[in-house]
Amino acid sequence: MRQFYVFINCELGHTYDVAASLVDKLDEAPMVHSISGAFDLLAHFGIEDDGDIGRFVNEKVQTIPGIKDTQTIICFNAFTRDRGLG
Structure with missing residues (x-):
């Protein structure tokens, strides 16, 4: 799986609607x-290894009503208690 996060800015008054749409759809x-700060939401995504992250964000995320802007963060490695460096 390819993991990535998307920071999302929403139209005023639509943050909770956007969050619900993301997890429901x-x-x-x-x-x-x-979240607080420069963005309203932080969404975690996982797509198949052969998936196109840019196309996914463009076609599936940015088309949700109420989303004003996004910034995508692509993950390289995940470090967990059962999968670390050692």
Whole structure:
């Protein structure tokens, strides 16, 4: 799986609607957080290894009503207690 995060800015008054749409409509979004700072939401996504992240964000995420802007962060490695460096 290819893992990535998307910071999302929403139209005023639509943050909770956007969050609900992401988790309800996209199986690839296991978790969406409301956050403080420059963005309204932080969404975690996982797509198949041969998936196109740019196309996914463009066609599946940015088309959700109420989304104003996005910034995508692509993950290289995941470090967990059961899968670390050693």
